[in-house]
Amino acid sequence: MSASPPRKRRKEARPSELTSAALALFVEKGFAATRLEDIASRAGVSKGTLYLYFESKEALFKAVIQEGILPVVAENEAIAAGHAGSSFELLEKLLAHWWSRIGQNDFSGIPKLMVAEARNFPEVARFYFENVIRRVKALVGKTLEHGMASGEFRDLNITTTTDVIIAPILMLLIWRHSMACCQNDEVDAPLYLQTHMALLRQGLCRTQV
Amino acid sequence: MSASPPRKRRKEARPSELTSAALALFVEKGFAATRLEDIASRAGVSKGTLYLYFESKEALFKAVIQEGILPVVAENEAIAAGHAGSSFELLEKLLAHWWSRIGQNDFSGIPKLMVAEARNFPEVARFYFENVIRRVKALVGKTLEHGMASGEFRDLNITTTTDVIIAPILMLLIWRHSMACCQNDEVDAPLYLQTHMALLRQGLCRTQV
Amino acid sequence: MSASPPRKRRKEARPSELTSAALALFVEKGFAATRLEDIASRAGVSKGTLYLYFESKEALFKAVIQEGILPVVAENEAIAAGHAGSSFELLEKLLAHWWSRIGQNDFSGIPKLMVAEARNFPEVARFYFENVIRRVKALVGKTLEHGMASGEFRDLNITTTTDVIIAPILMLLIWRHSMACCQNDEVDAPLYLQTHMALLRQGLCRTQV
Amino acid sequence: MSASPPRKRRKEARPSELTSAALALFVEKGFAATRLEDIASRAGVSKGTLYLYFESKEALFKAVIQEGILPVVAENEAIAAGHAGSSFELLEKLLAHWWSRIGQNDFSGIPKLMVAEARNFPEVARFYFENVIRRVKALVGKTLEHGMASGEFRDLNITTTTDVIIAPILMLLIWRHSMACCQNDEVDAPLYLQTHMALLRQGLCRTQV
DNA sequence: AATGAATGAGGCTTCATTCAT
DNA sequence: AATGAATGAAGCCTCATTCAT
Numbered sequence: 001m002s003a004s005p006p007r008k009r010r011k012e013a014r015p016s017e018l019t020s021a022a023l024a025l026f027v028e029k030g031f032a033a034t035r036l037e038d039i040a041s042r043a044g045v046s047k048g049t050l051y052l053y054f055e056s057k058e059a060l061f062k063a064v065i066q067e068g069i070l071p072v073v074a075e076n077e078a079i080a081a082g083h084a085g086s087s088f089e090l091l092e093k094l095l096a097h098w099w100s101r102i103g104q105n106d107f108s109g110i111p112k113l114m115v116a117e118a119r120n121f122p123e124v125a126r127f128y129f130e131n132v133i134r135r136v137k138a139l140v141g142k143t144l145e146h147g148m149a150s151g152e153f154r155d156l157n158i159t160t161t162t163d164v165i166i167a168p169i170l171m172l173l174i175w176r177h178s179m180a181c182c183q184n185d186e187v188d189a190p191l192y193l194q195t196h197m198a199l200l201r202q203g204l205c206r207t208q209v
Numbered sequence: 210m211s212a213s214p215p216r217k218r219r220k221e222a223r224p225s226e227l228t229s230a231a232l233a234l235f236v237e238k239g240f241a242a243t244r245l246e247d248i249a250s251r252a253g254v255s256k257g258t259l260y261l262y263f264e265s266k267e268a269l270f271k272a273v274i275q276e277g278i279l280p281v282v283a284e285n286e287a288i289a290a291g292h293a294g295s296s297f298e299l300l301e302k303l304l305a306h307w308w309s310r311i312g313q314n315d316f317s318g319i320p321k322l323m324v325a326e327a328r329n330f331p332e333v334a335r336f337y338f339e340n341v342i343r344r345v346k347a348l349v350g351k352t353l354e355h356g357m358a359s360g361e362f363r364d365l366n367i368t369t370t371t372d373v374i375i376a377p378i379l380m381l382l383i384w385r386h387s388m389a390c391c392q393n394d395e396v397d398a399p400l401y402l403q404t405h406m407a408l409l410r411q412g413l414c415r416t417q418v
Numbered sequence: 419m420s421a422s423p424p425r426k427r428r429k430e431a432r433p434s435e436l437t438s439a440a441l442a443l444f445v446e447k448g449f450a451a452t453r454l455e456d457i458a459s460r461a462g463v464s465k466g467t468l469y470l471y472f473e474s475k476e477a478l479f480k481a482v483i484q485e486g487i488l489p490v491v492a493e494n495e496a497i498a499a500g501h502a503g504s505s506f507e508l509l510e511k512l513l514a515h516w517w518s519r520i521g522q523n524d525f526s527g528i529p530k531l532m533v534a535e536a537r538n539f540p541e542v543a544r545f546y547f548e549n550v551i552r553r554v555k556a557l558v559g560k561t562l563e564h565g566m567a568s569g570e571f572r573d574l575n576i577t578t579t580t581d582v583i584i585a586p587i588l589m590l591l592i593w594r595h596s597m598a599c600c601q602n603d604e605v606d607a608p609l610y611l612q613t614h615m616a617l618l619r620q621g622l623c624r625t626q627v
Numbered sequence: 628m629s630a631s632p633p634r635k636r637r638k639e640a641r642p643s644e645l646t647s648a649a650l651a652l653f654v655e656k657g658f659a660a661t662r663l664e665d666i667a668s669r670a671g672v673s674k675g676t677l678y679l680y681f682e683s684k685e686a687l688f689k690a691v692i693q694e695g696i697l698p699v700v701a702e703n704e705a706i707a708a709g710h711a712g713s714s715f716e717l718l719e720k721l722l723a724h725w726w727s728r729i730g731q732n733d734f735s736g737i738p739k740l741m742v743a744e745a746r747n748f749p750e751v752a753r754f755y756f757e758n759v760i761r762r763v764k765a766l767v768g769k770t771l772e773h774g775m776a777s778g779e780f781r782d783l784n785i786t787t788t789t790d791v792i793i794a795p796i797l798m799l800l801i802w803r804h805s806m807a808c809c810q811n812d813e814v815d816a817p818l819y820l821q822t823h824m825a826l827l828r829q830g831l832c833r834t835q836v
Numbered sequence: 837a838a839t840g841a842a843t844g845a846g847g848c849t850t851c852a853t854t855c856a857t
Numbered sequence: 858a859a860t861g862a863a864t865g866a867a868g869c870c871t872c873a874t875t876c877a878t
Contacts, residue, residue, distance in 0.1 A: 011841070028328050032241035036869065046843050051870070116325035118387040119237050129391035154411075160404040163396065167380035168373050174383070178327040182338035187372065195369040199412035202363075223858095245852060255860050257854085266852065429862070446746050450659035454848065464864050466850080475848070534743035536805040537655050547809035572829075578822040581814065582795050589794035592801070596745040600756035605790065613787040617830035620781075641837095663873060673839050675875085684873065 015053050017043045019064045020106065027109030027177050031061055031117050061117070062124050068110045072101045073135050080139050087147030088201060094139065095169065095193060103173070103189065111170050112177040137162050144204075153204045161204075168196045224262050226252045228273045229315065236318030236386050240270055240326050270326070271333050275340075277319045281310045282344050289348050296356030297410060303348065304378065304402060312382070312398060320379050321386040346371050353413075362413045370413075377405045433471050435461045437482045438524065445527030445595050449479055449535050479535070483542050486528045490519045491553050498557050505565030506619060512557065513587065513611060521591070521607065529588050530595040555580050562622075571622045579622075586614045642680050644670045646691045647733065654736030654804050658688055658744050688744070689751050693758075695737045699728045700762050707766050714774030715828060721766065722796065722820060730800070730816060738797050739804040764789050771831075780831045788831075795823045 021043040025034040036057055040047045054060040076094050083090045102108050118125035140162045147153035172192055180186060230251035234243040245266055249256045263269040285303050292299045311317050327334035349371045356362035381401055389395060439461040443452040454475055458465045472478040494512050501508045520526050536543035558580045565571035590610055598604060648669040652661040663684055667674045681687040703721050710717045729735050745752035767789045774780035799819055807813060 014841095030239050030241060030325060030329065032239060033329060035867090047869090048843055048871080049841080052841065057869070112324065115321065115383055115387040116239060119390065120239065120242060122390060125388055126391045129388055133388065157400065157404055160397065160400050161408070163401060164377050164405045164408060168376035171376035171380045174324055178324040179334055179338055179342070181328065181331060182335045188369065191366065191369050192372060195366055196373045199370070199373060199409070201412075203408035203410075203412035244850085256852090257860055257862095258858080260853070261858065432862095448657050448659060448743060448747065450657055451747060453846090465848090466864055466866095467862080469849070470862065530742065533739065533801055533805040534657060537808065538657065538660060540808060543806055544809045547806055551806065575818065575822055578815065578818050579826070581819060582823045582826060585798035586791050586794035589798045592742055596742040597752055597756055597760065599746065599749060600753045606787065609784065609787050610790060613784055614791045617788070617791060617827065619830075621826035621828075621830035662871085674873090675839055675841095676837080678874070679837065 014043075014045070014049075015063070016067070018045075018050060018053055019060065019067055022060050023064045023068070023106050023109060023113070026061065026064060026117075027106070027113050031057075031113075031120065036060075058121070061121065062127075065110065065114060065124050065128055068107055069102065069132050072098065072107075073132055075101070076139060077135065080143065087143050087150065087152050088205065090143050091140070091165075091200070092197060094143075095197065098169070099189075099193065108173045109177045112174045115174065136166065140165055147204070151206060154206050156204070165200060169193070223252075223254070223258075224272070225276070227254070227259060227262055228269065228276055231269050232273045232277070232315050232318060232322070235270065235273060235326075236315070236322050240266075240322075240329065245269075267330070270330065271336075274319065274323060274333050274337055277316055278311065278341055281307065281316075282341055284310070285348060286344065289352065296352050296359065296361050297414065299352050300349070300374075300409070301406060303352075304406065307378070308398075308402065317382045318386045321383045324383065345375065349374055356413070360415060363415050365413070374409060378402070432461075432463070432467075433481070434485070436463075436468060436471055437478065437485055440478050441482045441486070441524050441527060441531070444479065444482060444535075445524070445531050449475075449531075449538065454478075476539070479539065480542050480545075483528065483532060483546055486525055487520065487550050490516065490525075491550055493519070494557060495553065498561065505561050505568065505570050506623065508561050509558070509583070509618070510615060512561075513615065516587070517607075517611065526591045527595045530592045533592065554584065558583055565622070569624060572624050574622070583618060587611070641670075641672070641676075642690070643694070645672070645677060645680055646687065646694055649687050650691045650695070650733050650736060650740070653688065653691060653744075654733070654740050658684075658740075658747065663687075685748070688748065689754075692737065692741060692751050692755055695734055696729065696759055699725065699734075700759055702728070703766060704762065707770065714770050714777065714779050715832065717770050718767070718792075718827070719824060721770075722824065725796070726816075726820065735800045736804045739801045742801065763793065767792055774831070778833060781833050783831070792827060796820070 018039065022034070022039045025039055025042065028034075036050055037047050039060070040050050050060065054063060076097055079093055079097055080090060083093065114125065114128050118128075137159075141158050144153060144156055144158050144161060148156060148158075172187065172189060175187060176189070227248065231243070231248045234248055234251065237243075245259055246256050248269070249259050259269065263272060285306055288302055288306055289299060292302065323334065323337050346368075350367050353362060353365055353367050353370060357365060357367075381396065381398060384396060385398075436457065440452070440457045443457055443460065446452075454468055455465050457478070458468050468478065472481060494515055497511055497515055498508060501511065532543065532546050555577075559576050562571060562574055562576050562579060566574060566576075590605065590607060593605060594607070645666065649661070649666045652666055652669065655661075663677055664674050666687075667677050677687065681690060703724055706720055706724055707717060710720065741752065741755050745755075764786075768785050771780060771783055771785050771788060775783060775785075799814065799816060802814060803816075
């Protein structure tokens, strides 16, 4: 691998170097306000090079979204499938994994980006909806169902409760890539998530310790 | 009022007709992707007329945000000041008022817009933060404090709990102006808010009925 | 007319000022090699102004062709309809009118332009073919038929003879906008046309004087 | 020849494979609108390979023109030198040879190409003028002179008559590479040329049969 | 000799802004 | 107050050309 000619290695790495640079700038400025030239120079290439890998700015946007979070969704599905323990513990595991894989890096900007551009790119939005959102909701929803069936959780409206559970997590990510710059003291993410889960434990579970 | 000459009334109404048109389009497409010409034509005037009222596209953006939600914040502050009853009831009142004034109209798009553009317009973001977000948080935070003091609520981290309480409400608004178009069945907002409050009652209160 | 406000008069005149500038440059350099900026500055306006009148470079090209020669074709049809005299005299009249209206001005470049770009703009080529070429050929063809019927002309293959008659006239126009620059002594157009007609008189007519 | 190693043969053939591909595309789209990449891929090589044989797009254009028709001109000069018979018969021979060598293959596109690009490449135009056009005209001109001297032809203006004789032949070639696509029934070239010569026989000769 | 990744100048097009009417 | 024609800066994209392999 280290023996492969640099040019070749370069070429294979290019697309993700480019989507990575694009993601950072799209998240920061939005799609329309980001110049391709800035993306290129952040990736260390020239403007024209972009077009060797993506046929348009819009195609680059699609690639940014599509390559973004899919693996993490799959990983969480595997975690759920292999879980033994209480339903609430599973919720905690899923959140922890999500956070460890996304919370700390640039992918955390995707929800903000997707929210901001959904109406300008309906197909991409639909892709994201079908392949990320729907699957995450299904995961949480099944966990809730299971917990209700086992008597761990109270009687819940699955769909809506799922939405309400997910919302603060999304909002945290969005916040960190938007208004956070206005706050003097950043949101303490671990504490925020812990508080969210604490409220949920109280709110969801039939019996409290 | 009805007696005033229509021309005059028209003239005075112009700025808000323009910000209203601008708000709708900024929310839909984002700031950069919205053309002033489209704003003008939606408001029924020519492109040049915009410049009689706003000195630039950016100034129009600021006006859109600034005139947006301020009155509602003040109204909620008044509601809180005049409240007699349990703290949780106050939370419900505040939410209900918020929803009735914002949930149903174009102002509901402001959080999405602000989130999407915060980094491009830090001063506007700061204005919004100081004049809307901080005040709303203060309101909720004080309510929580009061509820803790009275023994109604458990022991809570005020700041973080406030964030977690507000997040699903913001997220609902944002969602309705972004990904909602991908869903076949829209989010049932009243049910969503009711579920949120039900979880909170369980989650916040010391004793359950 | 002279009382109309200059701005207004300007606006009405713009499209033809622009197509006129475009014609000159398209003929000189070809469509692809002509820069819109050069067209604009030749017409005394800025680059952006072009787009107030034509939605793209291609649309401008179409307009250049379409507004070009149509009136002259119609005039020649009228001349033919009102002609009384020998068929050969009619051919001379048609040629003389064509030359007086086109030979001396920029429209003379259209055949070269059309020939050069026909394959890049098949729809425009077809338009030109249907509305100019076909009608001119019909005019000449009918004149030949009439002359044959009256015994003035020999027995001729109408279609092909028509083509052969027209060809040197087209070629003269094309030449003047292409290779002519290489010649030290320009083609003497009147002499050329006169020679062409002299050969034709001999070639077409049954009896010579 | 057939024994030479294919690699070697390949190498030697490259330049003409490239000019051949270039000719076809230049004729179809014009110089500016033709991409070097398309030329390369039509010739079955990569873009970079072009630069091993031609130092620029313009150099390739020059080569296309220069290698184009020269041999045929020389052949016609030889035919004229060896001719014994009437002057009109010589004209027919020259035309027949020209047509057999050029009319059926890609070289037939050169007049269109040259006409379209003459003003963009004055040196190439001049080369073509000096080495092709002037020599062809000289050939025809001398034939006319000879025919006049022998009493076969009427009294003619040599220069202009030459131009008028050549024009329909050039125009036929040009037409086939431009507007021809608009016609449902192609021009019948042999008939066209035969008609041209028939008209000429009448037109040029002193006595008719 | 051949490749094809990379470059960057340059063109088409958009659109915020101005200004004469 | 209102218009809309005009501007020109700026962005997306193309493609001739270079060069490391």
